[in-house]
Amino acid sequence: MASAKQASRISALNAGMIGCHSCDLVVNAKDDFHHHLQCPRCGANLHSRKLNSVARTWALIIAALVFYVPANVLPITTVVSLGKEQSDTIMSGVIYFMQSGSWAIALVIFVASVFVPLMKILILVFLLVSVQRNIQWRPREQAKLYRLTEIVGKWSMVDVYVVTILVALVNLGVIADIDAGPAALYFAAVVVLTMLAARTFDPRLIWDSKEEVE
Amino acid sequence: MSLIACHECDLLQKRTDEIPPHSKAVCGRCGAVLYRHIPDSIDRTIALAIAGLVLFICANVFPFLAFEVSGQATQSTLISGAASLYLQGMWALAFLVFVTCIGAPLMQILLMLYIFMPLKFGRLPAHIPLAFRSLREIQAWNMIEVFMLGILVSLVKLTKMATIIPGLALWSFVGLIVVLTAAATAVDAELVWQKLDCNNGKR
Numbered sequence: 001m002a003s004a005k006q007a008s009r010i011s012a013l014n015a016g017m018i019g020c021h022s023c024d025l026v027v028n029a030k031d032d033f034h035h036h037l038q039c040p041r042c043g044a045n046l047h048s049r050k051l052n053s054v055a056r057t058w059a060l061i062i063a064a065l066v067f068y069v070p071a072n073v074l075p076i077t078t079v080v081s082l083g084k085e086q087s088d089t090i091m092s093g094v095i096y097f098m099q100s101g102s103w104a105i106a107l108v109i110f111v112a113s114v115f116v117p118l119m120k121i122l123i124l125v126f127l128l129v130s131v132q133r134n135i136q137w138r139p140r141e142q143a144k145l146y147r148l149t150e151i152v153g154k155w156s157m158v159d160v161y162v163v164t165i166l167v168a169l170v171n172l173g174v175i176a177d178i179d180a181g182p183a184a185l186y187f188a189a190v191v192v193l194t195m196l197a198a199r200t201f202d203p204r205l206i207w208d209s210k211e212e213v214e
Numbered sequence: 215m216s217l218i219a220c221h222e223c224d225l226l227q228k229r230t231d232e233i234p235p236h237s238k239a240v241c242g243r244c245g246a247v248l249y250r251h252i253p254d255s256i257d258r259t260i261a262l263a264i265a266g267l268v269l270f271i272c273a274n275v276f277p278f279l280a281f282e283v284s285g286q287a288t289q290s291t292l293i294s295g296a297a298s299l300y301l302q303g304m305w306a307l308a309f310l311v312f313v314t315c316i317g318a319p320l321m322q323i324l325l326m327l328y329i330f331m332p333l334k335f336g337r338l339p340a341h342i343p344l345a346f347r348s349l350r351e352i353q354a355w356n357m358i359e360v361f362m363l364g365i366l367v368s369l370v371k372l373t374k375m376a377t378i379i380p381g382l383a384l385w386s387f388v389g390l391i392v393v394l395t396a397a398a399t400a401v402d403a404e405l406v407w408q409k410l411d412c413n414n415g416k417r
Contacts, residue, residue, distance in 0.1 A: 012219035019219025042343035161364025168295040
C-alpha cells in the first residue's frame, strides 16, 4: 500500500475546489461556486457535497424503520404440506432452524435478516446525529462504520431469495406448496431503502467539522 | 503533478504517478482507496467479461435446482423463480429479483464490453462518461453472490422435504460470481478518463 502524498491537510471544499464524483478530476471552483458547474472532462454535474444529504438520509431511514415492523411481524412464507397449512415469520423461521439443529443456517438468517438491517439503521442514525451535533469522536472509526454499512447492506436480501427459490421449486399442489407472504415485500423494501440511505449519506460531512481540530 | 480529492473525506492530495502493480493508494486521512494500479487492465476486463457472458448464458438456460417428492418433480431456472413470484401477484418483488440477479449482471457484462472493446482497438466509444457512470451504479445492485447464499439456505431447508438435484446452472452461477468479482476489480477507472482526456485534446 502506497499512501498518496499530501499537499497539506485541507479539503477540496476549503481550497475552493471540487473533485468530480464521476471521473475524479479536481476542478477549480473559486470563481463561481454557486453556479451549476459541469466537469470539463466527463460532463457530470459537479457538487461539492451530495445535495440535501442529511435530510434525504433521514427520510429514507425513517421509511425503512416503518417497514421494518410489518417485515418482522407478518408471515414471510406459507407452507402447505399434505393439507396442513403453516405460516412462518422471519423469527419463527430462525427458531425452526435452531430447534431442528441447523445452527449455522439459523445464524445466517438471523444475522442477515434481523441483525444487519437494524445495525445499518442504527449506524446511519448515529452518523447523522454525529454530523448534525458536531460530535468529534474518532472520525476514522466513523468512516469505517460507514464503509461497513455499504458492504454488508446487500446480504440482507438473502431471505428474499430464499423465498423466491422456495416458491419456484415447491409447487406440487396438495402434496407440497409454498407461497410468499406479505412480509417478503416489506422486507425487500427495508433492504432497498437502507441501501439507498447509505448511498445518499455523504461521508465527507463526517470530516467537515474536524478540519480545524486536527 | 495532478491533484485528487478523496471521494470519502474530500482531502486534497497529490497523485503519485508511479505506484507498484497490483497495489493501491489510500487516503492519508480516512483510509479510503483512492486509486489502484492494475496492469493490462483492458485485456483483463475484456477476457473476464467474455467469460462472464458465457457463464451467464449457461446459468440462465439450464435449471439450477430440481425438486423431487414422491415421484413428482419440478425444476427451476433463474427466470422462472422471478416469474413464479410475478404469478403470485408479487410483481414488485419479482422485478427486484429480476433486476438484482439477471438484469444487473447482464448489464455489467455488456457495459464492460461496450467500454473496453473499442478502447482495446484504440477507439473511444460514444457516451463513455454515461456508460462508465452506469457501470458504477449497476455494480452496486448486482447481488448474485447473495442469491448463491439463498440457494444454500434453501437446500438445507428442502433436503428434509424431498430430493434436491443441483443443476448445471448452479455451477455456472458459482463461476459467474468469481468472474464478475474479478472483472469489477480489473477495471482501472483512471485509465478510461485519461483516454477521454487524450481524445478531448485532439479535438
